[in-house]
Amino acid sequence: MxxxxxxxxxxxxxxxxxxxxxxxxxxxxxxxxxxxxxxxxxxxxxxxxxxxxxxxxxxxxxxxxxxxxxxxxxxxxxxxxxxxxxxRVVIFQDLALFPWLDVWDNVDFGLKNLGLPAGERRARVLKYLQLVHLQEFLHARLHQLSGGMRQRVALARSLAMEPEILLMDEPFSxxxxxxxxxxxxxxxxxxxxxxxxxxxxxxxxxxxxxxxxxxxxxxxxxxxxxxxxxxxxxxxxxxxxxxxxxxxxxxxxxxxxxxxxxxxxxxxx
Amino acid sequence: MRPGGGKRALQMAAFLAALLLLWQGLAWAGFWPRYLFPGPRQVFGSLWGMALDGSLGRAVLRSLGRLGLGYAISALAGTALGVLFSRFGWLEATLGRLSLGLQTLPSICWLPLALIWFGLNEKAILFVVVMGSVLSISMATESGVRHVPPVWIRAARTMGCSGARLYFKVVLPAAFPSILTGLKQGWSFAWRSLMAAELIYSTPGLGFLLNSGREFNDAAQVMAVIGVIIVLGTAINQAVFAPLEGRVRRRFGLD
Missing domain, CATH: 3.40.50.300 (P-loop containing nucleotide triphosphate hydrolases)
Structure with a gap:
């Protein structure tokens, strides 16, 4: 939890x-x-x-x-x-993942903004990528992933920040x-x-x-x-x-x- | 390499061989005197001679050194200027518009002014190289930054990213495909400006070798140096910009 x-x-x-x-x-x-x-x-x-x-x-x-x-x-x-x-983190309809970063760094992006220590960031990235079943794709590039997998990255990226409220804008449409x-x-x-x-x-x-x-x-x-x-x-x-x-x-x-x-x-x- | 890349390379090699044969044939046919239309043997001989006495190596190093310095200044200043243009509307409406006009001026036209301002030295050439390339880089950066999909910026802001961090971590990487296009164009402008400046203002470098070839009525040397300039330009393009562009296009899903 x-x-x-x-x-x-x-x-x-x-x-x-x-x-x-x-x-x-x-x-x-x-x-x-x-x-x-x-x-x-x-x-x-x-x-x-x-x-x-x-x-x-x-x-x-x-x-x-x-x-x-x-x-x-x-x-x-x-x-x-x-x-x-x-x-209050948003998951947008077109995901807004950053193609210049790999899967790991996309999830890490918000954690860096939070100013968390490196160890904590590492643990969270791993935890949430496992939660969305992407542990095999930690360092994949976004263009290598399917639409559903990218959706999971977006989910992990938002969840990893552990926001009080998760805002989702037609994420599966x-x-x-x-x-x-x-x-x-x-x-x-x-x-x-x-x-x-x-x-x-x-x-x-x-x-x-x-x-x-x-x-x-x-x-x-x-x-x-x-x-x-x-x-x-x-x-x-x-x-x-x-x-x-x-x-x-x-x-x-x-x-x-x-x-x-x-x-x-x-x-x- | 693309599928069929090997076949393409073979085609190119065959084409170059045919071109060489045609050239040799024309030289043998003797329509023009040899001192006006040298054959491959004379041109490669001249190239070999310049390579042996070190004049070619020195010229290449001098020219590339100037290019490197001038281009580095252009790339840094051009990107910074482009970001400022995109950040401040009034700057884009004034200086940005003016630089569109300035871009129509062939950069070699700056040389006389540069000579008056800086005198007969490296700074004058550097000025021409920078003026030739900085504006195309700043325009491409401005347009790239302006066209960053807003959803990336919104996403970054909801994840607590703002200010300078937003620029360095999101806006600039997102605009990088356009910035790269500008950098590539800027590089080719810098290269042209440099050659023009070296030709007019005689100072050791590839332009100077071209000019000294003319002074000695040595068409073989002129052709050899032209060949070197083409090969250098193509090599830098293939070694630096082509792989970078390929990588960026793949990452951004443009391929």
């Missing part, structure tokens, strides 16, 4: 109050996000799901401190968020269905092993239900929270489990027809 990720704390690990974000479009104020209130408890796996363009990635970036909200406040661990910090499902399983194992708090953005309803303790449904333009669903099914779960499917179906009927063409395609897969 890692120290950083599992320190229990009173109150939610992440709290958003009245968060709104607007863009200027032809001199008109266009609401991307409006009145977002959200709490994520320590160790909770929270999925944000909504159609493309509903602002879910913007919301994640606001939590990461990469974008500033126009309204409302964000607290994390338990300070007010004013910028990016290593307590570029993978083939088989690899995606394997990584969904592995992510649940890793989450169970580390006790990390996860905010996971996806446009796949089934993926959200399969992974999340809590599924937050967003509407589009403006992005508002439409419903919050607690999922208490036993783990590990898969997107093909009957209970997962039935909850997904019920939610889909409940929220109506926001599902955009892209995710409708994915739902069929």
């Amino acid at each position: 890692s120290q950083g990720t599992a320190v229990p704390q009173s109150g939610p690990r992440l709290k958003l109050k009245g968060v709104g974000k607007y863009f200027d479009h032809d001199h008109k104020k266009l609401a991307v996000l409006e009145g977002i209130d959200l709490e994520v408890e320590a160790g909770e796996f929270c999925c944000l799901v909504g159609p493309s363009g509903c602002g879910k990635s913007t919301l994640l970036n606001i939590v990461a401190g990469l974008e500033k909200p126009d309204e409302g406040l964000v607290w994390a661990n338990p300070r007010e968020v004013s910028g990016p910090g290593p307590d 570029a993978l083939d269905p088989h690899t995606r499902e394997r990584l969904q399983q592995e992510l649940q194992d890793i989450w169970a092993a580390t006790g990390a708090t996860i905010l996971f953005v996806t446009h796949g309803l089934k993926e959200a239900v399969a992974l999340g303790d809590k599924v937050v449904l967003l509407t589009t333009r403006p992005g508002r929270i439409q419903a919050v669903e607690r999922v208490d099914l036993p783990r590990p779960r898969s997107v093909d489990d009957a209970p997962v499917l039935s909850i997904s179906r019920r939610l889909k009927a409940q929220i109506g027809n926001w599902v955009d063409p892209v995710s409708r395609q994915e739902e069929r897969v």
Whole structure:
């Protein structure tokens, strides 16, 4: 168990109050996000799901401190968020691994920023690369790895920093269905092993239900929270489990027809 | 080596042999007097002579020494300038634009000014070499830094990387493919500028050997030195830039 990720704390690990974000479009104020209130408890796996363009990635970036909200406040661990910090590490959709570094140095990158001693860094790099089953590829170059393996490197790189909150922005959407499902399983194992708090953005309803303790449904333009669903099914779960499917179906009927063409395609897969 | 690399090398060798035969044939045919159109024997003889009396070795060392010093200054200053351009918009809008204009000026045009400023010495040549190459390196660096995928910078910032560290650990390595293109272009500009400057301002070096060949009406020597300049340029390209580029392209997944 890692120290950083599992320190229990009173109150939610992440709290958003009245968060709104607007863009200027032809001199008109266009609401991307409006009145977002959200709490994520320590160790909770929270999925944000909504159609493309509903602002879910913007919301994640606001939590990461990469974008500033126009309204409302964000607290994390338990300070007010004013910028990016290593307590809230992001796994981006296109991974953002550094091709000029090998697997080991990619994972070591954040640890060097933390200023950890060499021995501790070494131990952590090894531990997390083993956790994602990459112990055979410690010094491989990224171009030698498959998409799923690169995803594992990105996971190890973020986990190794032992952040209070792990922010994941549609991390599996570029993978083939088989690899995606394997990584969904592995992510649940890793989450169970580390006790990390996860905010996971996806446009796949089934993926959200399969992974999340809590599924937050967003509407589009403006992005508002439409419903919050607690999922208490036993783990590990898969997107093909009957209970997962039935909850997904019920939610889909409940929220109506926001599902955009892209995710409708994915739902069929 | 690529598949078929051996075949390519064979093709090239056959082509060079044919070229040599054609040259020898033309020389034997005697369309032009020998002192205007020397054959391979005269040219290789001249090369051998210059190699034996040490004049070729000295010239190569002098020229490469100047190139090395001038290019090192250009590479450092050009990269630094490029980073400054990308960091400060007003600098790019002013000095950056101006240097685009300056780049259209053939660098040898700086020589008269350099001679006035520095006198008849090494500094004048160095100035021409630097002016010929520094701007292309700074422009490539600026464009490379400006086009670093923002997601790398965002990722680094969420992992607690900022300030100078962000520049040295992320921005510059990420921009390296473009910087390398600029460095390669800058090198070839530096080489050309150096040869031009050495030709005009007679000082020991390969340009001087070319010029002394002309003064003695020795076409064989001129041809031999031209050959040496081509071989040197190609060798540096093959030994330094080609492998570097190959490695960078593979790592960045561009191949």
